Amino acid sequence: MAANDGFRPEWAQKDFYAVLGVKKxxxxxxxxxxxRKLARENHxxxxxxxxxxxxxxxxxxxxxxxxxxxxxxKKYDEMRSLYGSGGFRGGFGGSGGGGGFGGGGFNLDDLLRDRGGAGGAGAGGPGVGDLFGDLFGGFGRGGRSSQPRPQKGADAETTATISFDDALEGVTISxxxxxxxxxxxxxxxGGKPGTKPRICPECEGAGYVASTAGGGFSLNETCPRCGGRQLIYDEPCPTCKGSGHGMSARTIxxxxxxxxxxGxxxxxxxxxxxxxxxxxxxxLFVTxxxxxxxxxxxxDDNLTLEVPISFDEAALGADVRIPTRGGNPVTVKVPPGTPSGRTFRVRGKGARRKDGTYGDLLATVLVHVPGTLDPAAREAVEAYRAATADRPLRANLFEEARS
Structure with missing residues (x-):
């Protein structure tokens, strides 16, 4: 156990007997x-x-x-006696002059490191460091904490559904x-309303009990009977069955x-x-x-868009106007001979990043094949077929298959 563990210097100047109203x-x-009487009155x-x-x-x-x-x-009485006799003249000053122990200046941390007893406790008696360490560093040596330790509340989880646009721009939701x-x-x-509590007999009002951890050490654990509340009720609250917990609804x-x-x-x-x-x-974790x-x-940080184009636009090339999310349309230049499925990048028209910049818009062109043709369109397509009949598209398929 480290020196100065749990030590509070002002305790040396407190009269605990007077606090409880008892004689020394x-x-x-x-x-x-x-x-028990005072704890019950002031809890x-x-x-x-x-x-x-x-x-x-x-x-x-x-x-x-x-x-x-x-x-x-016993150790507290020894310390108080030492304090009252002038052994701690000037109070618990820091390093340097003013805080005296036996008349000379001292540093309290140096005193607490002195575990051998040479600091003025008297020959054969406990050292100052041992005195303070045993008295105020009770954790791990059977001491008790007079108050339950602060505990962080449990984390909570919920799910929120927002629109595509709100995800891009940010939104405040309830x-x-x-x-x-x-x-x-x-x-x-945890007690029935109107009933009086009494000091927990298991921990005697400390809220903690000591449990053996092996090797001669003990650890403080929350009292299993009072749950660290230090008091118990003979009649539990009928609403929460003595747990002290309920449920509350709130909007944030x-x-x-x-x-x-x-996701x-x-x-x-x-x-x-x-x-x-x-x-x-x-x-609170919100999915x-x-x-x-x-x-x-x-x-990722880019938006995607599928853009239908006609056969003649893909074959001959065209300037194609496409929409952007929440902004003015832009024109994409489709070069002659563009295949279906080619993607064009429009800079700065994507999702906003954390640093305030924007991703891109990825526009993929898809050649549209009409389901029906009017007579003029059919005549034009048949003329195109006749003009390209000597250039079969699938000839390489068979050559590759044979090889």
């Missing part, structure tokens, strides 16, 4: 009784919105965390979400960025479920579904 030589049973669940009592509860829990443990109480929230009847306490505004693709997952930080014990909210466009398609 009070028995452990009296300390426990005083803590946040019993005093919603009363900031003063919430702070009082924290101070009471902090005091009991030390005085309720025999070994920690999302209706249902997520975990405190039970509306018991306000998250979400900005879908320009250029989003079909892309967007992360909205802090829009998930609420955290517990002051922890941050989780994140975007894009409705296909009747004319345009998309390939």
């Amino acid at each position: 030589d009070a028995a452990i049973a009296d300390i426990k009784k005083a803590y 946040p669940d019993s005093n919603p919105g009363d900031t003063a009592k919430h702070e009082r509860f924290k101070a009471v829990a902090e005091a009991y965390d030390v005085l309720g443990d025999t070994e920690k109480r 999302l209706r979400l249902t997520s975990d929230a405190p039970c509306p009847d018991c306000n998250g306490t 505004q979400a900005r879908i960025p320009a250029g989003v693709k079909d 892309q997952r967007i992360r909205l930080k802090g829009k998930g479920s609420s955290g517990s014990s002051g922890g941050p909210a989780g994140d 975007v579904k894009v409705t296909p466009h009747r004319l345009f398609g998309r390939k």
